[in-house]
Amino acid sequence: MRYFLEISYDGTAYHGWQVQNNAATVQQVLNDALSTILRQEISTIGSGRTDTGVHALNQVVHFDLPAEVQVQNLCYKLNRLLPWDISANEIRRVQDDASARFAAVSRSYLYRMHQRKNPFLEKRSYQYSFPVDLEAMNASCEIVKQWMDFESLSKVQTEVKTFQCEIFDAKWEEYNDEFHFHVSANRFLRGMIRAMVGTMLLVGEGKINLDTFAAILESRDRTRAGRSVPACGLYLKDIIYPKDVYI
Known part of the structure; x- marks a missing residue:
């Protein structure tokens, strides 16, 4: 099953959205938090990259989970684990081929x-x-x-x-x-x-x-x-x- 997750972040402390070697990024922090809560490796795909220091009032990412995994209260759990400058706002089930990046109009x-x-x-x-x-x-x-x-x-x-x-x-x-x-x-x-x-x-x-x-x-x-x-x-x-x- 594929999900869209809406997040917000203050980008001041991060070297942009996308995962980088030896640099703190929003995507890496989010991936780590999701992987910890869901007890499996999660790799998110964002709607687009934001550069170092850029913020997001609303960023959308997608990720896949096995059908038996439940996502109730996932945003609540994420917000307890994520740092103060990243928030999880809403999660929604989407079509299995929907891309947060390529489906955006x-x-x-x-x-x-x-x-x-x-x-x-x-x-x-x-x-x-x-x-x-x-x-x-x-x-x-x-x-x-x-x-x-x-x-x-x-x-x-x-x-x-x-x-x-x-x-x-x-x-x-x-x-x-x-x-x-x-x-x-x-x-x-x-x-x-x-x-x-x-x-x-x-x-x-x-x-x-x-x-x-x-x-x-x-x-x-x-x-x-x-x-x-x-x-x-x-x-x-x-x-x-x-x-x-x-x-």
């Missing part, structure tokens, strides 16, 4: 910025004290929603077959003393969102105009785009699956 992220020093946002939001034009940054969102090739915003030397991504929605909003960037797409490239935010900030500061922003995307040249903003402000927010994957 949409992924959404949030990037948080704040402009005044706030100790409660340290390592959970990016302090950016320069004034920005949110209207201009939202105009740049309209451009990315019409774009498909994001090679200029991808990490170089990445092993992907295509740089094509379909952006379903992108917008900036002001939230109390914070600026929040929301973006959803069918897929994202490595480093894409942090580079996108860094380039949009150039628009917000008036350092480039919208024509230049579009030209950067068209160039497919990462060196022309803005810097990669810090990982602390980035959150995997939601993953959408077809309803028929659930049983």
Whole structure:
């Protein structure tokens, strides 16, 4: 039987999601906890990788169990064993061929910025004290929603077959003393969102105009785009699956 497990985590202490040699990762901690509770080796597959320091409001993983294994109270047991910065939220039975990674039809992220020093946002939001034009940054969102090739915003030397991504929605909003960037797409490239935010900030500061922003995307040249903003402000927010994957 296959299950989808929804988890949340603060990524500050981890070298990203994926298991690595000689580095603490969220996936390794989760695998170890599941293996301990279920008394068998469990290897999870996540909906996608998050980099070092990136957080998840909702990450989905799948794993398989023999039919006779019961999962009642599994989230309760996991939360007693997992460290404070990882929580198990919900477990659901799915079709035996459903993949947390490949069955997803949409992924959404949030990037948080704040402009005044706030100790409660340290390592959970990016302090950016320069004034920005949110209207201009939202105009740049309209451009990315019409774009498909994001090679200029991808990490170089990445092993992907295509740089094509379909952006379903992108917008900036002001939230109390914070600026929040929301973006959803069918897929994202490595480093894409942090580079996108860094380039949009150039628009917000008036350092480039919208024509230049579009030209950067068209160039497919990462060196022309803005810097990669810090990982602390980035959150995997939601993953959408077809309803028929659930049983």
